Amino acid sequence: MLADWLTLSLDQGTPQHRQGVLEGGRYTIVGPGILHLTPDQVSVDARATVISVGIHGNETAPIELLGESLARLEAGLNQLGAPVLVILGNLEAIRRGTRFIETNLNRLFKRELDLSGDEADRARELMRAVDHFYAQHHGLPRLHYDLHTAIRDSQYPRFVVDPFAESATDEKQWHWLAGAGIQAALKQHQHSWTFSHYSKHYHQAQAFTFELGKALPFGHNDLSSLKQMGAMLDALIAGARPEAGDGQELIGFQVAVEVFRESKDFRLCFADDTPNFTEFGCGETVAEDASTGATIVGNTPLRVVFPNANVELGARAALLVEPTQLIHQPTTPESQDIEITE
Ligand SMILES: O=C(O)CCC(=O)N[C@@H](CCC(=O)O)C(=O)O
Ligand SMILES: [Zn+2]
Numbered sequence: 001m002l003a004d005w006l007t008l009s010l011d012q013g014t015p016q017h018r019q020g021v022l023e024g025g026r027y028t029i030v031g032p033g034i035l036h037l038t039p040d041q042v043s044v045d046a047r048a049t050v051i052s053v054g055i056h057g058n059e060t061a062p063i064e065l066l067g068e069s070l071a072r073l074e075a076g077l078n079q080l081g082a083p084v085l086v087i088l089g090n091l092e093a094i095r096r097g098t099r100f101i102e103t104n105l106n107r108l109f110k111r112e113l114d115l116s117g118d119e120a121d122r123a124r125e126l127m128r129a130v131d132h133f134y135a136q137h138h139g140l141p142r143l144h145y146d147l148h149t150a151i152r153d154s155q156y157p158r159f160v161v162d163p164f165a166e167s168a169t170d171e172k173q174w175h176w177l178a179g180a181g182i183q184a185a186l187k188q189h190q191h192s193w194t195f196s197h198y199s200k201h202y203h204q205a206q207a208f209t210f211e212l213g214k215a216l217p218f219g220h221n222d223l224s225s226l227k228q229m230g231a232m233l234d235a236l237i238a239g240a241r242p243e244a245g246d247g248q249e250l251i252g253f254q255v256a257v258e259v260f261r262e263s264k265d266f267r268l269c270f271a272d273d274t275p276n277f278t279e280f281g282c283g284e285t286v287a288e289d290a291s292t293g294a295t296i297v298g299n300t301p302l303r304v305v306f307p308n309a310n311v312e313l314g315a316r317a318a319l320l321v322e323p324t325q326l327i328h329q330p331t332t333p334e335s336q337d338i339e340i341t342e
Contacts, residue, residue: 002027002035003071006063009033009088010095022073024080033088034129037073039080043239046082048137050130050144050205051233055106055195057093061212061221062147068223069233081239083140085133087126089195092118097217103312106209109198127198134203142205143236146196149215151308154276156184156251157225160208163197164188167204174328178245181228182210184277185327186305186319189255211276250328253277256302257295257320261311265290268309268318277303280320287318295320 002022009032018029025039033054039046053062066086072078088094090105101118108115108123134142160177162169162185177185185208191197199205212226223230228243235242266289270278280286280297286304287295300322307318 002074035086037084043081046239047143048140052087055089059149144199144207159184165200175244178248179243180232252324252327253321259318261317263291
């Protein structure tokens with residue numbers, strides 16, 4: 001039943017059996033595409049964990065990856081040891097295989113949201129579900145991993161966005177991310193009202209947006225590059241400490257310039273298939289907008305992330321980023337622990 005929950009949620013709406021037992025606990029379907037896993041016993045390393053997928057409907061690899069992890073739980077190959085809220089984000093967009101229907105759901109996670117429409121209603125429903133979940137498990141450390149794939153290839157195929165927030169990122173997270181095969185981390189410079197930002201900003205959760213390769217239709221994903229990520233999901237579900245990534249490098253980046261599309265007459269001055277993190281040299285023009293003019297790289301080379309000329313007016317059309325530090329470096333016999341240089 002649990003393994004079919006993803007498919008049933010998409011095919012027929014909310015499945016009929018709203019509750020059931022599984023290895024180490026029980027599940028409750030709390031709403032369309034919202035599943036609460038409750039362990040019989042909470043493990044010592046457990047976190048109140050939110051795992052969301054399909055916030056953009058065309059990003060299918062995380063849905064398949066999570067489906068495999070739930071199937072392992074149901075088959076008794078894993079045991080529930082932490083409370084987990086599993087979220088299938090934009091159900092209608094997933095059915096249609098599109099990023100969104102009316103507007104980008106991943107910009108709407110704001111308590112004062114006053115928009116109407118299906119995506120705004122879904123954002124409110126998901127915010128309520130997260131609030132309720134963290135309140136139910138208030139004694140535990142909070143975690144939210146929001147899993148995506150990117151529109152284009154990337155020089156770092158697996159990376160995270162670390163949302164802007166007042167609260168600091170726990171150093172342990174870098175170990176876990178490196179262990180899950182994450183190669184780079186991009187620190188956001190301002191509030192972005194994404195789903196992971198919501199949990200970090202309002203609930204002080206450790207939260208990231210994961211980019212796990214390139215967006216492809218169902219059945220076309222090669223999940224072998226996400227094996228370590230799958231192992232991390234299993235560990236979180238079990239309430240175990242995920243594998244630390246000794247031997248794997250994780251590079252930090254920060255935002256230097258955010259490029260917005262302000263007019264209809266807007267263009268990015270490079271090929272559509274330019275991979276994320278491609279470097280542009282000093283003096284190169286990256287974008288042109290009829291109302292705000294050209295965006296030109298200044299004295300330091302910058303790399304482009306999430307370029308998209310087809311966004312709504314006023315929305316982010318690209319980030320220009322620069323490396324900050326090596327957040328996590330391979331363990332050597334001389335240095336046995338994490339290296340943070342800020
Ligand atoms: O590949 C792209 O251009 C977009 C991929 C994507 O959906 N990224 C997220 C990042 C969220 C964040 O900035 O934290 C998004 O744009 O919502
Ligand atoms: Zn996405």
